[in-house]
Amino acid sequence: MGADHIRRWESGALAHAVSDPFGQGPLPWLRSSENYLDDAGQVVPWYADPNLARGRSGGPRTADDVHRQIKGFVSPGAALPGGSIDFHITVDPPQQFSVDIYRIGHYGGDGAAKIATSPRLAGIVQPPPLTADRTVSCHHWWLSWRLQIPSYWSIGAYVAVLTTLDGYRSHIPFTVRDDEPADLLLLLPDVTWQAYNLYPEDGHTGASLYHAWDDEGRLLGERDAATTVSFDRPFAGAGLPLHVGHAYDFIRWAERYGYDLAYADARDLHAGRIDPGRYRGLVFPGHDEYWSVPMRRTVEAARDGGTSLVFLSANTLYWQVELGPSPSGVPDRLLTCRKRRGPGKAALWREMDRSEQQLLGIQYAGRVPEPSPLVVRNAEHWLWEATGAGEGDELPGLVAGEADRYFPRTALPEHRKRILLAHSPYRDGDGAVRHQETSLYRAPSGALVFASGTFAWSPALDRPGHVDSRIQRATANLLDRICKRD
Structure with missing residues (x-):
């Protein structure tokens, strides 16, 4: 695959750069060529492991959506302590991999703490994503690992770090929530995260509510984008959503100063679980x-x-959206927003007299x-x-x-x-x-x-x-x- 083609498929992330002036935020290891420094010139670790935070040579490399060295998603996106999270992961070439679980927080200045590590797992090449009318779904992927959440785990925002035996890495965010009272409930915007998700960002298949590709690998705009996107797929690139750092910034600050926080996702709000x-x-x-x-x-x-x-x-x-079940009947796995395309009512709240x-x-x-x-x-x-x-x-x-x-x-x-x-x-x-x-x-x-x-x-x-x-x-x-x- 030539460099010119790579530049085209990488442009999906660049298309949103104007709305995210803060780059990748607390995720320095997404940009191996840049050190992430604080105001005093010190490297800021996001992982508890400073070697990973510094991105030293010989360390893990970020997987991509063309080669799909390791990519995955979870269902559901949020669960209670004592519940479980199912991981669906593809590994190419097939090999063993492991999953490190980090919880976002302050942790003495680190951006997260390692909570658990999976056993070594057998990785397989999952089937290609299914596409229909620009909707990309991997709901047919086999279950790779089930994380049973111990009852003693703290509620919060978590990131699973997937690493292959040959050193490729990807990420999956998820939430551990409960129904206990708290002063403040933090709501993670997983619906908006999925609206921007262009997976797979390969110059061919992927589509978000903003973009899709033509036959030449050129990025198309909203008129040609998806009207429905699926939660049953990885996030593009390194596996973390656009703007995820904004939520993590607040979490680190609020936990540092001891605010009593509960956690949930926007889909919990939608489903009446709050x-x-x-x-x-x-x-x-x-x-x-x-x-x-x-x-x-x-x-x-x-x-x-x-x-x-x-x-x-x-x-x-x-934008006003609808959430629907996956083809297998799991609720709230498809997100639809028709925007200004086709017949029917407008999708802007302000155009429905509900600004x-x-x-x-x-x-x-x-x-x-x-x-x-x-x-x-x-x-x-x-x-x-x-x-x-x-x-x-x-x-x-x-x-x-x-x-x-x-x-x-x-x-x-x-x-x-x-x-x-x-x-x-x-x-x-x-x-x-x-x-x-x-x-x-x-x-x-x-x-x-x-x-x-x-x-x-x-x-x-x-x-x-x-x-x-x-x-x-x-x-x-x-x-x-x-x-x-x-």
């Missing part, structure tokens, strides 16, 4: 663009029942090609207390990726009080001046609803090179109020 009354706040830490009707209904009911909402990204609740702003207080305004400062507004408000931020202060690089703002002609949610805490100019892709805004309102129930209005908020909490102490303190001010039911 009782919002068990939590003082629901936290949406990363890019969370795709929502089903049950997801929105549950979150609105949570707010109306007094549970606060914290949205730490932008472009939230933009995002009616929940968030602001809504999506557009992409931000180059990071710009976040300009503090209403600095006397308690959110900015003890941050050192004054009225009109500029927080460098804090408006990035995508931005939200208040739309004056769009309905607001019912509220007792409402305030905008940032008003930040930036230039869009055409050079026109736009504005980003950060919103906070108190619902009639007493619940607080915060929306950062920028992709850069979570990385500012705990990503080396992006940390901003003012954002850290402002976030703590918010969560402390929510946890104390103030």
